[in-house]
Amino acid sequence: MKTTFKVILSMMMVLSLVLSFTVQSVQAAGKLVISEYIEGTGYNKAVEIYNPTKEAVDLSTYSFVNFVNGANETSGTVAELKLSGTIAPGDVYVIANQNAAPEILAQADLKTGSTAVNFNGDDTLVLFENYNASTKSGDINDSIGQVGVDPGTAFGSAVSTLDMTLVRTADNLIADTDIHNAYDPSVQFTALPKDTFSELGTFSAHVTPPAPEVPQAEYHVNVVRVVDGDTIKVSPDIMGSDTIRFVNIDTPETYHLTSYDPALIDTDLNQNQKYHGEVAKKALNELLAPGTPVTVKVNPDNITDQYGRVLGQVVRESDNVNTNLEMVKQGMASTYFIWPVANMEDYHMFQDAVAEAKQNHLGIWQTAHPLLELAFEFRARYDNKGLQRYVGDSQTKLYYAPEDFEKVPVERRIFFAQEEAIAQGYTVAPDTTLPADPVTEPAKEMMIQEARTAAIGTNVIVSGTVTAIDGYNLYIQDETAGMVVRSKTVTPKVGDVITATGSTTEYYGLYQVETENVKVTAQKTVVPVVTALNQIGEETEAEYIAIEKIKVESVNTHNEYTVTDAAGHQSLVKTTEPLEIGATYDRIEGVVTYSFNAYKLLPTSIVKTADVPTTEVPTTEAPTTEVPTTEVPTTEVPTTEVPTTEVPTTEAPTTEVPVIKHNVKGFVFFDQNNNGKYDTPDRKLSNIRVDVYQNGKLVEKVKTDKQGRYTVNVAVGRYVLQFDQPKNLVETFQNAAADNIDSDIKDGKVTVDITHDLNDVTAGFAKNVGQLRKQ
Incomplete structure (x- = not known):
C-alpha cells in the first residue's frame, strides 16, 4: 500500500511540475496570452485574452495596441486601448468592436470603437503591460503579426489573419514576445471559418477545425449586394469568400472617381469610364436585387483568383438567366478571356453575344456616348501597369503584341503570355512588331528635384533622409525636394539617409522610385517646414511638413479629414x-502624399495643447505596476518542488523525439511556359537560398545545388520553408499538377508538418507576364 501511495504521489508531483513548467513558459513572456482572434465580416472583430496562471490578473496596467498597416515604433499609426478590470485564473477577457455582431457582443467584456479594435488582416496586435505611448514599447505579453511589416492583406495563408477566426489550444499556448520576427499564425492558432463565434468567451484546451471544404461545381446562395457591374457579394460564403467576380466578362470601372460630370463623359477618359461603370452597376442591380437566389457555377480546380474572390457564372434561379451572359447581351460588358479558357463552348457563346451587341450598338458599343476605353485598357493606363498580355485571334491562330490588341476583334480575343500563345499553336502575326528587349540605360545620380522632373522609366540614383514610412512607401527628401522610394524588402528607419537605385514611375499619381536596391549610408534629423494649407500640392509632394492652428471640419469614409486654417484654406489629413470634429489642433506633422486625385497629409505627429497634460498622467501611474503582487507568482515557482527537478532528468528521454530527423527535399525551377509544373522547356535553378523556420526562428538555411535541388534535415514538427525569389521572376501557379513536379509556394513559402521524409517540396518561378486582373 505504501508503495502504491508513493507511486501515486510521484505521479502527482510529476504532473504538478509539468503544469508548473507550462505556466512558467507563458509567464516567462508575461502573465496573459491572446487565446482567440476574430477578423470577420464588416465590424466582426474581437480578441480574447486568457489568464493561464493561478492568480487573478489586474488589467489596469495593460494596454492592447494596434500597429496599423506596417507601422512601427517611430512611424505610422499606432492605436492604444487601455484595459481595466480583472481576469480570474483560467478565465478570459473579450475585447470587441462595438459594431460587431450580437453573438460577439454577448461575450464581450469591453465594447469599443477604438482604432485598436478596428484591425484588419495586415495589422499587428500587441498585448503590453506598462506600455509607454511615447516610445511605443512596454512589457510584451503576446502578439499577433510583425511590427514594421505590412504583409499586403494578411499574415499567413491557409491559416490567415484575414477573414478567419483563430483559436489557441493547450498545445500551442507559448506566447510570441518577439514583435519583430517573421510571423506565421499557423504556429500559434487553429483556424476556423470566418464569422465563427462559438468558441468566444471561454478557453477550450482542444478545438477541432472543420474538415477542409471540398470545392463543388455549383453553389446555391443569395445575393447580398452588387459591388459593380461584374462583382457581387453573396451569403453564405463560398470557400470562405463572400465575393463573386463574374468570369468571361469585364465591365467598366467605378473605383477611380466618386462621381462623374455628365458634360465630360464624351471627352475625358476617366469620366467616361466612371459613367459607363455606373450604368453597368445599375443594370446588374436590376438583374440581381438583394436577396435574389442564384446558382454560382465555378471551376472546382480554379475556384478563386489571386485576390480571394470566387470566379463564377451567376445564374438567377427564378428563370435560369445567366447574368454574366445577359450583361454581355445588353452591351453592359465586354467579353474577357485569359488563357487557359475553361470551356470553349462557353467561349463561343459569349463571343457570339458580344458580336451581336456590337452590331446593334448596345450599351458600351453605342454611337451616342460610346465607351472610350475597355476596362482592361483603362486599368493598364490608370494604374500605370501598361498592357502586358499578348492578344490571340482564336479564328486565325495569330497573336499580336499587347498594344496591337485592336487588330483582333473583341469577339475573337484571347489574352496570353507569349509562351502560352506559342504553346497553343499560335504564331506571331506578320503585320505586328513584337516589343524589342528594352535597352537599359545606366542609372544616373541626381538630386531628388531633378529625378522628379525626369521622364517615367528613367534609371536614377537618389539619396535622401527617410522622414516617414507608410507600408512599402519610404518618404525621403534632400535639400531640393521629396519623393517616395517603394521597396518591399528593405526596411530602414526614420532618420536613415538612404541611397536608392531604380526606375522612376507613378502609382495613382504619386511619383516614386520602385526598387529593392536601397542602402543606408548615414543618419540625419529633418525638421519639418511649417506650411500653409494652400501650399500643399505638387511642389511639396512627399515632403515632411507641419501645419499649425487648423480646425477639423469633417471626415469621409476613407478616414480623410477636411481641415481648414484661419485664412479659410482647406486640405486633407488622412489618418486612422x-x-x-470641430476641434482645433495646434500642430500636425507629416508627409504630403497623393491618391485619388487629391493631395493629403499623412501624419507622423499630432499635437493638441490640451492633450499634453493628460498624456503625462499615465507616467505618474507607473508605480501601480503591482510589482509586489507580480512577485507572488514567482515565489510560487520555487515552491520547493525543486527537489523534484530530478524528475525532468527521468523525463529527458522525451527530448529524444527531436533526435529522430527526417529529410525534406525538393527543387527550384524556372517555369518557362508558366503552367505551374516542371516540364519541357523548364529548367532548374541553382544557388537559390532556402531558409527553414520553426516557431518564427531560423533553424537551417541551404542553397540549391547545380541541379537545382536542396535537402534539409529536421526533427519532427511544423516548419516554414522560405524560398528566395530569383531576380526578375515571380511565383508561378501553386499546386497545378502532381506533387513531384508542381510548385508548392505561396507568398514565397511553404508550411510543412514533418512526421516522415518529404521529397517534393518544390518552388517554381516564372516571368512576370502581368495578368490583367482587377485589384
Whole structure:
C-alpha cells in the first residue's frame, strides 16, 4: 500500500511540475496570452485574452495596441486601448468592436470603437503591460503579426489573419514576445471559418477545425449586394469568400472617381469610364436585387483568383438567366478571356453575344456616348501597369503584341503570355512588331528635384533622409525636394539617409522610385517646414511638413479629414487615429502624399495643447505596476518542488523525439511556359537560398545545388520553408499538377508538418507576364 501511495504521489508531483513548467513558459513572456482572434465580416472583430496562471490578473496596467498597416515604433499609426478590470485564473477577457455582431457582443467584456479594435488582416496586435505611448514599447505579453511589416492583406495563408477566426489550444499556448520576427499564425492558432463565434468567451484546451471544404461545381446562395457591374457579394460564403467576380466578362470601372460630370463623359477618359461603370452597376442591380437566389457555377480546380474572390457564372434561379451572359447581351460588358479558357463552348457563346451587341450598338458599343476605353485598357493606363498580355485571334491562330490588341476583334480575343500563345499553336502575326528587349540605360545620380522632373522609366540614383514610412512607401527628401522610394524588402528607419537605385514611375499619381536596391549610408534629423494649407500640392509632394492652428471640419469614409486654417484654406489629413470634429489642433506633422486625385497629409505627429497634460498622467501611474503582487507568482515557482527537478532528468528521454530527423527535399525551377509544373522547356535553378523556420526562428538555411535541388534535415514538427525569389521572376501557379513536379509556394513559402521524409517540396518561378486582373 505504501508503495502504491508513493507511486501515486510521484505521479502527482510529476504532473504538478509539468503544469508548473507550462505556466512558467507563458509567464516567462508575461502573465496573459491572446487565446482567440476574430477578423470577420464588416465590424466582426474581437480578441480574447486568457489568464493561464493561478492568480487573478489586474488589467489596469495593460494596454492592447494596434500597429496599423506596417507601422512601427517611430512611424505610422499606432492605436492604444487601455484595459481595466480583472481576469480570474483560467478565465478570459473579450475585447470587441462595438459594431460587431450580437453573438460577439454577448461575450464581450469591453465594447469599443477604438482604432485598436478596428484591425484588419495586415495589422499587428500587441498585448503590453506598462506600455509607454511615447516610445511605443512596454512589457510584451503576446502578439499577433510583425511590427514594421505590412504583409499586403494578411499574415499567413491557409491559416490567415484575414477573414478567419483563430483559436489557441493547450498545445500551442507559448506566447510570441518577439514583435519583430517573421510571423506565421499557423504556429500559434487553429483556424476556423470566418464569422465563427462559438468558441468566444471561454478557453477550450482542444478545438477541432472543420474538415477542409471540398470545392463543388455549383453553389446555391443569395445575393447580398452588387459591388459593380461584374462583382457581387453573396451569403453564405463560398470557400470562405463572400465575393463573386463574374468570369468571361469585364465591365467598366467605378473605383477611380466618386462621381462623374455628365458634360465630360464624351471627352475625358476617366469620366467616361466612371459613367459607363455606373450604368453597368445599375443594370446588374436590376438583374440581381438583394436577396435574389442564384446558382454560382465555378471551376472546382480554379475556384478563386489571386485576390480571394470566387470566379463564377451567376445564374438567377427564378428563370435560369445567366447574368454574366445577359450583361454581355445588353452591351453592359465586354467579353474577357485569359488563357487557359475553361470551356470553349462557353467561349463561343459569349463571343457570339458580344458580336451581336456590337452590331446593334448596345450599351458600351453605342454611337451616342460610346465607351472610350475597355476596362482592361483603362486599368493598364490608370494604374500605370501598361498592357502586358499578348492578344490571340482564336479564328486565325495569330497573336499580336499587347498594344496591337485592336487588330483582333473583341469577339475573337484571347489574352496570353507569349509562351502560352506559342504553346497553343499560335504564331506571331506578320503585320505586328513584337516589343524589342528594352535597352537599359545606366542609372544616373541626381538630386531628388531633378529625378522628379525626369521622364517615367528613367534609371536614377537618389539619396535622401527617410522622414516617414507608410507600408512599402519610404518618404525621403534632400535639400531640393521629396519623393517616395517603394521597396518591399528593405526596411530602414526614420532618420536613415538612404541611397536608392531604380526606375522612376507613378502609382495613382504619386511619383516614386520602385526598387529593392536601397542602402543606408548615414543618419540625419529633418525638421519639418511649417506650411500653409494652400501650399500643399505638387511642389511639396512627399515632403515632411507641419501645419499649425487648423480646425477639423469633417471626415469621409476613407478616414480623410477636411481641415481648414484661419485664412479659410482647406486640405486633407488622412489618418486612422481619430481626430475630433470641430476641434482645433495646434500642430500636425507629416508627409504630403497623393491618391485619388487629391493631395493629403499623412501624419507622423499630432499635437493638441490640451492633450499634453493628460498624456503625462499615465507616467505618474507607473508605480501601480503591482510589482509586489507580480512577485507572488514567482515565489510560487520555487515552491520547493525543486527537489523534484530530478524528475525532468527521468523525463529527458522525451527530448529524444527531436533526435529522430527526417529529410525534406525538393527543387527550384524556372517555369518557362508558366503552367505551374516542371516540364519541357523548364529548367532548374541553382544557388537559390532556402531558409527553414520553426516557431518564427531560423533553424537551417541551404542553397540549391547545380541541379537545382536542396535537402534539409529536421526533427519532427511544423516548419516554414522560405524560398528566395530569383531576380526578375515571380511565383508561378501553386499546386497545378502532381506533387513531384508542381510548385508548392505561396507568398514565397511553404508550411510543412514533418512526421516522415518529404521529397517534393518544390518552388517554381516564372516571368512576370502581368495578368490583367482587377485589384
